[in-house]
Amino acid sequence: MDDAATTRFSHSYFLYNSSGQVTAGVLRGERSRFQLFGDTMNTAARMESSGERNRIQISQATADLLTEAGLAQWIIPRSTKMLVKGKGEMQTYWVRKTTKSIKSKDADLQPEMDTLTETAETEGSSEMTEEGSGIEGMNRTERLVEWNVEVLTSLLEQIVASRADAVGQIHTLSDAEKKIGINGATVLEEFTPVIPLKRFDAEELERRQTTSNVDIGEEAKYQLRRYISTISGMYLDNAFHNFEHASHVTASVKKLLARIVNIDERNGLAAGIPTDSMDLAELAGHSYGITSDPLTQFTVVFSALIHDVDHPGVPNAQLVKEKSRCAQIYQKSVAEQKSVDIAWDMLMSDEYSALRACIYETEDELLRFRQLVVNTVLATDIVDKELQALRKARWETAFSNVDSAEAAVGLSDDDIVESEDRKATIVIEHLIQASDVSHTMQHWHIYKKWNERFFMECYGAYKKGRADLDPSKNWYQGEIGFFDFYVIPLAKKLQSCGVFGVSSHEYLNYARANRDEWAREGEALVEQYISKFNERNSSYDSSSS
Numbered sequence: 001m002d003d004a005a006t007t008r009f010s011h012s013y014f015l016y017n018s019s020g021q022v023t024a025g026v027l028r029g030e031r032s033r034f035q036l037f038g039d040t041m042n043t044a045a046r047m048e049s050s051g052e053r054n055r056i057q058i059s060q061a062t063a064d065l066l067t068e069a070g071l072a073q074w075i076i077p078r079s080t081k082m083l084v085k086g087k088g089e090m091q092t093y094w095v096r097k098t099t100k101s102i103k104s105k106d107a108d109l110q111p112e113m114d115t116l117t118e119t120a121e122t123e124g125s126s127e128m129t130e131e132g133s134g135i136e137g138m139n140r141t142e143r144l145v146e147w148n149v150e151v152l153t154s155l156l157e158q159i160v161a162s163r164a165d166a167v168g169q170i171h172t173l174s175d176a177e178k179k180i181g182i183n184g185a186t187v188l189e190e191f192t193p194v195i196p197l198k199r200f201d202a203e204e205l206e207r208r209q210t211t212s213n214v215d216i217g218e219e220a221k222y223q224l225r226r227y228i229s230t231i232s233g234m235y236l237d238n239a240f241h242n243f244e245h246a247s248h249v250t251a252s253v254k255k256l257l258a259r260i261v262n263i264d265e266r267n268g269l270a271a272g273i274p275t276d277s278m279d280l281a282e283l284a285g286h287s288y289g290i291t292s293d294p295l296t297q298f299t300v301v302f303s304a305l306i307h308d309v310d311h312p313g314v315p316n317a318q319l320v321k322e323k324s325r326c327a328q329i330y331q332k333s334v335a336e337q338k339s340v341d342i343a344w345d346m347l348m349s350d351e352y353s354a355l356r357a358c359i360y361e362t363e364d365e366l367l368r369f370r371q372l373v374v375n376t377v378l379a380t381d382i383v384d385k386e387l388q389a390l391r392k393a394r395w396e397t398a399f400s401n402v403d404s405a406e407a408a409v410g411l412s413d414d415d416i417v418e419s420e421d422r423k424a425t426i427v428i429e430h431l432i433q434a435s436d437v438s439h440t441m442q443h444w445h446i447y448k449k450w451n452e453r454f455f456m457e458c459y460g461a462y463k464k465g466r467a468d469l470d471p472s473k474n475w476y477q478g479e480i481g482f483f484d485f486y487v488i489p490l491a492k493k494l495q496s497c498g499v500f501g502v503s504s505h506e507y508l509n510y511a512r513a514n515r516d517e518w519a520r521e522g523e524a525l526v527e528q529y530i531s532k533f534n535e536r537n538s539s540y541d542s543s544s545s
Contacts, residue, residue, distance in 0.1 A: 052229045055095075056095040063075050078091070159359065238457050303372070320334065492508060
């Protein structure tokens with residue numbers, strides 16, 4: 001007899017199948033029920049921890065039966081074995097999926113892998129190719145999940161390698177974890193203008209240079225994959241604010257972090273580094289402490305991945321106008337605060353304890369992780385004028401025209417460190433902002449692809465009565481204004497802070513080129529967007545009826 005254990009989440013599924021003998025019986029009591037018992041049931045239940053959304057996982061016994069029936073082409077062996085309590089390592093298999101996507105309405109849009117592959121190629125990496133990003137038969141979301149798993153696993157290995165010992169236990173931090181958010185404060189109220197970062201440690205950096213022998217553990221890997229897979233399912237089916245956009249932002253953040261190259265021996269965070277250790281600082285891409293700490297790097301990438309979870313496809317102002325429940329709770333930066341709460345609450349559940357043990361092992365690391373998540377995700381609210389004014393003032397304070405050497409005269413070591421922390425904090429916020437609109441600072445065809453998607457989302461909201469103004473009327477001029485007053489000034493800031501090396505010039509050049517190309521072609525493109533929207537929705541309405 002076969003048994004399949006199934007767990008459902010929203011419109012997704014997790015299926016696990018094992019084959020073998022079972023014992024059946026009816027349990028008596030207040031609620032009599034039919035029950036199956038035996039090793040086959042236990043195996044299927046334990047396979048749940050390594051499952052993935054919208055995939056069918058089968059045991060070796062089931063795979064053998066399919067092979068004997070001449071159906072070996074149906075299955076794909078998993079690249080890693082599953083660790084089963086009481087059984088040791090066990091090989092499991094995926095049931096091969098069809099390669100066609102059920103979302104035929106999006107079939108004419110370029111796959112997300114084109115954008116991410118191009119980003120990786122710009123970095124001189126091949127990690128986003130089809131060969132390296134997934135298993136044959138995966139759909140676009142599954143490939144993106146696997147790519148994000150690889151990126152975050154690599155960063156977790158850096159965190160673990162930086163420690164003198166292996167992955168520790170965090171059960172002693174349960175009280176500290178529970179205290180976060182229990183005082184009734186909103187995420188926005190947790191924001192701080194200066195986040196103290198970890199001081200540079202040459203010995204720690206040496207340990208991070210080799211991660212080949214570092215293993216975060218099978219349980220943590222399973223939990224990371226499950227977490228990212230679940231996060232992907234929490235993104236709504238919006239044209240723009242979707243899981244593909246989150247992955248695109250993640251790729252841009254990863255690229256910019258890799259390009260942080262500025263070395264300043266006056267840097268407060270680098271104070272006390274021996275001369276023979278400066279090459280290690282350079283190897284780490286040391287600047288304001290952002291890359292001195294692998295936890296900081298992990299957190300910024302993690303924040304990019306979760307920053308639009310459950311985004312409703314309309315701006316915060318519309319949510320406030322509609323008096324949605326979330327708007328009544330948060331009042332400002334509604335979507336951003338909700339994303340933090342959703343992703344954080346899920347991460348704090350018991351099923352992700354092994355993953356959390358890789359991220360932090362002390363209360364100080366926990367609090368730094370939380371504060372970086374809060375600041376980074378909130379920075380993606382670029383519409384709120386008050387928040388933007390505060391960021392502008394903080395940037396001017398951190399990066400004034402006064403020479404850093406002159407400004408440091410008479411300051412204590414603590415003052416210098418705080419100054420560097422302030423710079424790091426604001427640079428991280430601008431890094432995520434640039435990544436959130438990185439399509440405007442990449443090749444024209446990438447910009448055009450994402451601009452069309454954003455138009456479709458905004459125009460669709462208008463057609464559904466969730467916007468007062470028709471966005472098509474001012475889309476052309478609005479984009480020019482967006483380039484002139486936000487994108488290009490932001491790219492100039494990346495350049496002026498002297499942190500991002502060649503990427504700052506690259507982003508600024510692309511922004512200017514795309515602005516000029518839009519000025520030439522934008523009006524015609526808007527007409528094409530409208531026609532395409534009407535055609536899609538007309539076809540969809542016809543097929544639905």
